Amino acid sequence: MTESDAQPQERDRPARPQKGWRRWSRSVRLWVVVALSTVVLTMLTNAFVMQPFLIPSGSMEGTLQVGDRVVVNKLAYRFGGEIERGDVIVFDGAGSFTAEQSDPGLLGGLLRTAGAAVGLSPSSDTDYVKRVIGVGGDRVRCCDSQGRIEVNGEPLDEPYLYPGDKPSNVTFDIRVPEGRLWVMGDHRSDSADSREYLGSPGGGTVPVDRVIGRVELIGWPVDRWGWLRSAHG
Known part of the structure; x- marks a missing residue:
């Protein structure tokens, strides 16, 4: 070659x-x-384990503000932990506070999941954040002679109430069924909570198995960062 x-x-x-x-x-x-x-x-x-949630409304002011990103402990009640009065919880209100949620579709579901993963949008249109006032077996009524809510005949001390709000402008007297919760917002005059759904199935109470977790801390904005204390009654 x-x-x-x-x-x-x-x-x-x-x-x-x-x-x-x-x-x-x-x-x-x-x-x-x-x-x-x-x-x-x-x-x-x-x-x-943990999930960030965006606070979209003023129903929990002044504990939680509109736009706060909170971190929810999803293990709080998984291993024997009991839901207590005073806990601030996130729950799925479908079937108790709202109608069952419709399927958002594949794309809508992906976008919502992505936004919720970083706390930029609500994870669901039926997710709510409220404070537990009564648990299964409790008798919750409003109000006593001083305008306070009573649980099992004992008046509640509610230092978390929004300044100027009364404990409730709605009268009620309910025995919370076992396995359900009576929940209310801290900003009582701006909260659609258990009182709003007294005439609905369940009498305004929320099933325990719909609880997503307990709010543990405010993660954003940074000037409001801090752990959230429950007010146990």
Whole structure:
């Protein structure tokens, strides 16, 4: 074989990838793996451990403000922990406060999940945040001679009430069924809570199995960061 015969074969050999391209490709793959792992870890954490929630209304002022991002402990009641009076909880009000939620579709569900994962939007149109006033077996009534709510004949001390609000402008007297909760907002004059649904099935009470978790802290804005204390009665 002559030298001229060998030259076309040399030219037909594929060019070798440059080292810089290989490094860039490995870096991209690494970041993709990290991003996907972060998304999966965040979704698992939100599903089973902690989840951020956006406060969309003023029903819990002045404890929680509109726009607060709170962190909800989804394990608080999973391993024998009991829901107590005074706990601030997030629950699914479908079937008790609202009609059952319609399917938002695949795209709508993905967008809502993504927004809720970072606390930028409500996770559901039927999620509510309220304070537990009565648990199963309690008799809750309003009001005594001094205008206070009574639970099992004892008046509630409610330092968390929004300034200027009365404990309730609605009179009621209800025995909370076992496995259900009587819940109210701290801003009583601006809260659609158990009082609003007295005539509905369940008498305004919420099933325990609809509770998503207990609000533990305010994570945003930073000037309001802090742990949330329950006011147990």
